Amino acid sequence: MALFGRRKKAAPTPEVEEAPAILPEPPAPNADGLRDWQAQREWVLDQIEPLPPFGMQVIDALRLSLCEDIEADISLPGFDNSAMDGYAVQAADTWNASEKAPSVLAVVGEIAAGTVADRALAPGTAMKIMTGAPMPEGADAVVQYELTDRGTEDVQIFAQVEQGKNIRSKGSDISEGEHLLSAGLQIDSRTVGLLAGVGIDKVLVRPRPRVVVISTGSELVEPGLPLDDNGQLYDSNSYMLAAAAKAAGAQVFRVGVVGDDEEAMANTISDQLVRADLIVTSGGISQGDWDVVKAVAPSLGLVDFTQVAMQPGKPQGFGLIGEDRIPMLMLPGNPVSSFVSFEVFVRPVIRKLMGVQPLYRQPIRAVTNTIVRSSPGRAQFLRGEVRTDPGGRHTVDLIGGPGSHLLGSLQKSNALVVLDADTEVIPAGHTVTTWMLTDD
Ligand SMILES: Nc1nc2c(c(=O)[nH]1)N[C@H]1C(S)=C(S)[C@@H](COP(=O)(O)OP(=O)(O)OC[C@H]3O[C@@H](n4cnc5c(N)ncnc54)[C@H](O)[C@@H]3O)O[C@H]1N2
Numbered sequence: 001m002a003l004f005g006r007r008k009k010a011a012p013t014p015e016v017e018e019a020p021a022i023l024p025e026p027p028a029p030n031a032d033g034l035r036d037w038q039a040q041r042e043w044v045l046d047q048i049e050p051l052p053p054f055g056m057q058v059i060d061a062l063r064l065s066l067c068e069d070i071e072a073d074i075s076l077p078g079f080d081n082s083a084m085d086g087y088a089v090q091a092a093d094t095w096n097a098s099e100k101a102p103s104v105l106a107v108v109g110e111i112a113a114g115t116v117a118d119r120a121l122a123p124g125t126a127m128k129i130m131t132g133a134p135m136p137e138g139a140d141a142v143v144q145y146e147l148t149d150r151g152t153e154d155v156q157i158f159a160q161v162e163q164g165k166n167i168r169s170k171g172s173d174i175s176e177g178e179h180l181l182s183a184g185l186q187i188d189s190r191t192v193g194l195l196a197g198v199g200i201d202k203v204l205v206r207p208r209p210r211v212v213v214i215s216t217g218s219e220l221v222e223p224g225l226p227l228d229d230n231g232q233l234y235d236s237n238s239y240m241l242a243a244a245a246k247a248a249g250a251q252v253f254r255v256g257v258v259g260d261d262e263e264a265m266a267n268t269i270s271d272q273l274v275r276a277d278l279i280v281t282s283g284g285i286s287q288g289d290w291d292v293v294k295a296v297a298p299s300l301g302l303v304d305f306t307q308v309a310m311q312p313g314k315p316q317g318f319g320l321i322g323e324d325r326i327p328m329l330m331l332p333g334n335p336v337s338s339f340v341s342f343e344v345f346v347r348p349v350i351r352k353l354m355g356v357q358p359l360y361r362q363p364i365r366a367v368t369n370t371i372v373r374s375s376p377g378r379a380q381f382l383r384g385e386v387r388t389d390p391g392g393r394h395t396v397d398l399i400g401g402p403g404s405h406l407l408g409s410l411q412k413s414n415a416l417v418v419l420d421a422d423t424e425v426i427p428a429g430h431t432v433t434t435w436m437l438t439d440d
Pocket residue numbers: 215216217219220233234235236237238282283284285286287288291312313314315331332333334335337404
């Protein structure tokens with residue numbers, strides 16, 4: 001039984017916790033002043049709480065995490081019914097029936113799906129019955145039309161059927177009271193079907209996180225508008241990050257470009273807090289003279305800017321912003337750096353907010369088709385194309401170079417190749433770790 005069928009309202013919201021006054025101690029940097037990417041990811045995730053459960057229509061709960069145990073209130077099928085269009089009979093009346101020597105039974109009624117017989121079936125008689133219609137009392141088998149002459153007053157039956165033939169018995173799929181689903185399950189289309197099948201219209205789930213995406217940089221132009229000749233380029237990051245967040249299950253608000261203006265940036269972030277479970281920014285966090293996010297974020301909440309031993313994605317920012325301490329991930333502006341940072345930090349945060357497991361991409365080992373070189377000191381997230389041969393063996397080719405502006409080769413890739421910070425060279429034919437970049 002789902003919560004809504006029984007209790008009509010959600011569990012009381014948990015008490016609001018006191019907002020933290022400082023961020024917890026971040027991971028210690030290495031000798032080069034860089035943090036380990038996995039330690040940084042854990043540190044960020046430790047500060048993220050799954051969203052409180054919410055009651056939703058089952059169709060809207062697709063891909064969300066169930067927050068209640070569900071048991072069946074009814075059996076499925078709910079009654080014995082026919083699996084075929086044909087005649088409900090007593091099996092004994094068909095014994096020894098054949099094409100040459102058919103059994104002949106009087107047809108005494110018709111049962112369509114959604115109706116019931118007006119009497120019990122007596123020996124020597126048959127009732128027409130349609131697929132899904134309830135079996136009449138007294139009948140213990142169904143003879144499909146193809147084994148009869150389809151008679152309307154009398155019917156000739158050309159084959160013997162055993163007891164139970166073509167009957168779908170009550171509870172043969174699900175029995176009343178049976179435990180169906182456990183809290184924590186991520187709802188898929190089959191689960192939606194099962195919930196609806198047992199009559200449940202609403203369930204308690206963790207809602208889609210509302211993710212606000214902001215990009216920064218006075219050089220950026222909204223796609224669709226003309227570029228001038230003064231070093232402008234299109235804002236690809238806010239679109240890419242919004243799409244990636246949506247694919248990860250979020251409800252996305254793409255704010256788009258804010259120029260390198262501190263007041264405008266501070267106002268934009270503050271204005272967005274009201275509809276955000278997470279804010280993601282791109283750009284303006286490195287060492288530049290107009291790194292606006294880095295400049296204003298400290299005035300808005302608790303923030304931490306650091307450098308992580310990964311390439312791309314070295315500069316990273318994290319904060320808990322405003323009175324409600326809304327998490328904010330501040331990503332570097334280079335498009336590939338932004339995307340890789342999304343994969344490493346933002347996607348797991350979205351999944352934690354949603355309460356779905358696993359938080360991380362499941363690593364797949366793939367054999368390199370060529371030598372892979374890496375500059376040691378930073379973990380590498382290279383773009384690759386993984387192919388799977390018919391035997392299930394994965395191979396990978398690197399796509400494009402390591403440059404973090406290479407949007408074209410990012411699009412051509414279907415995986416990230418993840419190398420440890422101390423890796424220098426991997427000969428062709430050896431295996432590497434890859435993350436498949438599927439949009440789910
Ligand atoms: N002196 C140093 N300079 C830089 C360092 C460093 O350590 N010392 N780190 C470099 C690395 S690594 C990265 S990554 C970038 C990150 O810089 P920012 O996060 O401040 O990003 P921006 O400077 O705003 O932009 C970098 C680059 O990306 C383009 N960009 C920005 N936003 C978008 C967008 N929405 N769509 C498309 N392209 C975007 C921007 O035009 C720049 O070309 O810093 C290095 N510098």
